[in-house]
Amino acid sequence: LLLIIAGSALGVLVMRVAGLATALRARESLQRGVLPAEDMFQGMMLAVGGGLLLLPGFISDVLGLLCLLPFTRRLAARKMRERAEAQAMRQRAFQDAPFQAQPRDDGHRPNVIEGEYERRDK
Template sequence: MRVFLLLLLLFPVLELFVFVKVSAAIGFFPALLLIIGGSALGLLVMRVAGIATALRARESLQRGELPAEDMFQGLLLAVAGVLLLIPGFISDVLGLICLMPFTRHFAARKLRQRAEAQAMRQRAFQDDPFAARPPEGGHRPNVIEGEYQRRDQ
């Protein structure tokens, strides 16, 4: 948690530092135009990614498949769009990395492996033959089964 807080505080400082260095190299207004262009690209990516993901998910459902892969691809495209939308060069580079297809496929494969491993761990503990069960003569709740009729007088 402290690492996340440190990163949250350090990220804007790094973005500002990189912006100052880039603006010193190419000029203030070209650097500002690059940031505005990156934000516009992020907005476009988010709009296109949402529509494309919805269409691919619908096609997968019509074929009778679960659209997990398509949904994850759409999620990564949305993350890329948000990163491009945030003003700054570091977030733009991270967003462009998320836009690359091989990066999305690699991340999807890793996420699927982690999900399968988690499912195997949960299944291993669910079918445990040595799980603690109440003894036969142990404490059982008092339950009386029967039927009743309400008689109002």
């Protein structure tokens, strides 16, 4: 019971400290003109780890600790970046297909004559 309470207290502490630190790093990155994607991912992993520590149970605590360890966060970030790059390459491959019909922008319009008609039967 004491381990569950200690794990929950650690989870709350990690979520508060990590959230503040992530917000400060993201603000500094934005002031430098750099997109804080890596900082945001690290903060998200810390928040998930803290949330998992809040849940009672051995498995959630182990997963929460894995999210808190720096080398597992870097490994997860690298894997997710590789997956995102592969997904972008797949989308780009379908987007740049050579046989894809492109709309022509050479000033040609279809031959359409607008008007009214009246039918006269003899």
